[in-house]
Amino acid sequence: MKIGELARRSGRSTHTLRYYERIGLLPPPRRDGSGQRDYDASILVWLAFLERLRATGMPIREMLDYAALRARGVETAQTRCNLLEAHRERVREHMCLLQASLEVLDTKIEGYHATLHEETSRI
Amino acid sequence: MKIGELARRSGRSTHTLRYYERIGLLPPPRRDGSGQRDYDASILVWLAFLERLRATGMPIREMLDYAALRARGVETAQTRCNLLEAHRERVREHMCLLQASLEVLDTKIEGYHATLHEETSRI
DNA sequence: GCTTGACCTGGAGTGCGCTCCAGGCCGTAA
DNA sequence: TTACGGCCTGGAGCGCACTCCAGGTCAAGC
Numbered sequence: 035m036k037i038g039e040l041a042r043r044s045g046r047s048t049h050t051l052r053y054y055e056r057i058g059l060l061p062p063p064r065r066d067g068s069g070q071r072d073y074d075a076s077i078l079v080w081l082a083f084l085e086r087l088r089a090t091g092m093p094i095r096e097m098l099d100y101a102a103l104r105a106r107g108v109e110t111a112q113t114r115c116n117l118l119e120a121h122r123e124r125v126r127e128h129m130c131l132l133q134a135s136l137e138v139l140d141t142k143i144e145g146y147h148a149t150l151h152e153e154t155s156r157i
Numbered sequence: 158m159k160i161g162e163l164a165r166r167s168g169r170s171t172h173t174l175r176y177y178e179r180i181g182l183l184p185p186p187r188r189d190g191s192g193q194r195d196y197d198a199s200i201l202v203w204l205a206f207l208e209r210l211r212a213t214g215m216p217i218r219e220m221l222d223y224a225a226l227r228a229r230g231v232e233t234a235q236t237r238c239n240l241l242e243a244h245r246e247r248v249r250e251h252m253c254l255l256q257a258s259l260e261v262l263d264t265k266i267e268g269y270h271a272t273l274h275e276e277t278s279r280i
Numbered sequence: 281g282c283t284t285g286a287c288c289t290g291g292a293g294t295g296c297g298c299t300c301c302a303g304g305c306c307g308t309a310a
Numbered sequence: 311t312t313a314c315g316g317c318c319t320g321g322a323g324c325g326c327a328c329t330c331c332a333g334g335t336c337a338a339g340c
Contacts, residue, residue: 193317
């Protein structure tokens with residue numbers, strides 16, 4: 035699979051894919067006769083996983099740590115697992131904060147509705 | 158209240174408070190005899206509200222829109238309410254995405270646990 | 281043969297939200 | 311009186327995660 039197709043199928047731009055490779059988040063793929071990248075379909079799984087990490091706010095620096103551990107093989111499984119568990123905990127905390135802020139927002143909006151209703155009925 | 162105290166009480170740095178003022182997110186406070194900012198305690202309420210917007214991921218640009226509407230007075234209440242409601246909807250969507258990603262993370266971690274357990278019991 | 285479009289590289293640029301710096305003023309306490 | 315801490319300004323710098331550019335190669339279709 036060439037970079038354009040991978041971009042389409044993974045939802046990234048070709049720019050981003052090359053950038054990820056440059057910083058070490060994607061393994062360098064093999065190249066075809068004319069030097070163009072030729073990806074294995076399995077890379078889509080890795081990209082999908084990275085997207086979950088990204089969506090939950092993990093900084094790239096930390097993804098790099100994870101990727102480096104992964105490259106060192108099975109003996110780092112425990113460390114990777116710990117890393118993911120720590121991240122999960124942060125995500126949970128973030129969601130709690132969002133939930134609390136959402137409630138404040140609800141209250142604020144409710145206040146606007148009350149005021150606006152008063153305005154209307156006063157006319 | 159001087160800027161240092163406001164920083165302490167609002168959880169921002171003095172740098173950030175001056176920055177917010179510069180971009181129009183905080184109204185310019187009065188100054189004391191020697192030109193130092195002298196804040197009214199009521200500004201804490203506004204800062205706390207901004208913090209909720211920030212925590213839920215509203216870009217500063219949009220906070221500025223809100224602040225500008227607010228400055229125009231009561232006739233913009235409906236528009237401000239709409240703005241907050243649209244934002245609330247985005248936050249809800251974001252939370253759904255986080256929830257889904259959290260579940261993927263759980264599955265992944267579960268997989269690590271299974272593998273690690275297998276490793277252990279094979280020894 | 282020529283055009284088109286996808287690909288290549290190294291490096292510069294972007295937008296966001298701060299964060300810090302230099303150089304200076306002011307009021308209080310030792 | 312001098313040292314200190316906190317304040318002032320305009321403007322530069324930073325970290326992040328991309329995003330784009332110039333200038334080039336290459337394969338396929340007309």
